Amino acid sequence: MTTLLAPAPVTDQEGRGTGLRDTSALVGRTLRRTTRQLDTLLISVMLPVMLLLMFTYVFGGAIDPSGRYVDFVVPGIILLTAGYGAANTAVEMASDMTNGIIDRFRSMPIRPTGVVTGHVVASMARNAVSSALVVGAAFLVGFSPDATLLDWLGALGLVALFVLALTWVGVAVGILASGPEAASGFTFVILFLPYVSSAFVPPESMPSVLETIAAWNPVTPVTDTMRSLLLGLPLATSTWVSAVAWCAGIFLVARVAAGLLFARRR
Template sequence: MTVLDLTPRPVPPPPGVRDAVRDTLALVGRSLRRSTRQLDTLLLAVLLPVVLLLMFVYVFGGAISTGMAYVDFVVPAIVLLTAGYGAATTAVDVASDMTNGIVDRFRSMPVPAGAVLTGHVVASLARNAVSTALVVAVALLVGFDPAASAGDWAAALGVLVVYVLALTWVAVAIGLVASGPEAASGFTFVILFLPYLSSAFVPVGTMPGVLATVAGLNPVTPTADALRALLLGAPVGSSAAVAVAWWVALLVVARVVAGLLFRRRR
């Protein structure tokens, strides 16, 4: 006769803050390692902005009048493009995770719900940091002449971080709603296109009326103007405050939407 053991077993305590931090750091490390293993994607995200910088400076720069050396005008534009390429990579990675079954395995474990997404966001920030540093270094070699003080550099970095975070969380939301990596890559075209329809590459005043109006409403315009003014030591005016307000609002909305989509997506 089999005797059933009805002794109540101890219930393991719910994960605490330390466990949540540990799990999140583990998933951040996973996303960073994944970035280093995708060499083609990594090289594209890091080297393409440099190629675009050289092309705009040496191919188009002589034909564009901005009232200053074109390399000084265009560096903020390339920095903003770099964030767009990093966001596109993030959207593809999130869509890949959502369709290959790995997220279902994470859901079966006591892992914080947002840890997977946080890992992708931190990896995106790391990729953007490397790409941006490389773009600025090459720009200095080809004639970029910033006049920013230490405070100006810090303010420019703050504006850029908010911009990158907002675009990254938008890309995460795109990756969550996309049917697969290819669809996510297509959806992020809008993100990549935004800097071209702004004051990033040419002054808004040189555009036709309708395009000038659209560019004036584009939140990338005050962002590019703020970065350019800060890096060149020029008066910033209200552009920095307007840019930060735009991207903080978008960051909050995108973060909330991404969290809701992640919890509902199966």
């Protein structure tokens, strides 16, 4: 007589453990792919340093003849780096959505949402390396911050929140785009934002229309907050509250949109 044994039920703890293992594996996949794409990796890491040198030595003398333009421009270069990283995330996410890998994951006993987490973690890691290189290069060309340890922690936390928000925007765009080529158009839009803000020149030096745009640009309060923290300048409460509110708002909207779009595309 054959006894039929019912499969043991999966406990919540086992389900959570499986989900963590799936997510960890997909995060590792994205990070390995990043290190194998040497051209993209080099551009992501070296482009911010090249932009720092260009703004400091080519434009810096005309903008600030005192020679201290490097102190002014470092926050802007870091935020520009975040935008470039988000644009790369959009392209890579669009590639995954259109090359059939999502369908492959659906046929496997794993959580496909780990793909999204993998792209977010990889973007944060790339931006951390790029930002560290920018700060290191800035010190070599004369960057002299007057920040305490608490100021540095505040600036790093704000940068992380800004990167996280833009990364989720990139994920949402990548899911929505019809392919990597369409998603690459996001690069222009996201990289244009810092130029019409306080990242590279004071907004009051712009024409009135652009000055108004810069005042409502979310990059402006984030840049002003970072600059005040790093250079030991007075920081208005309204400025850092606005910076955190913009970053948190963009993150929440992009996170919800990415979740809904991913569920629909699947």
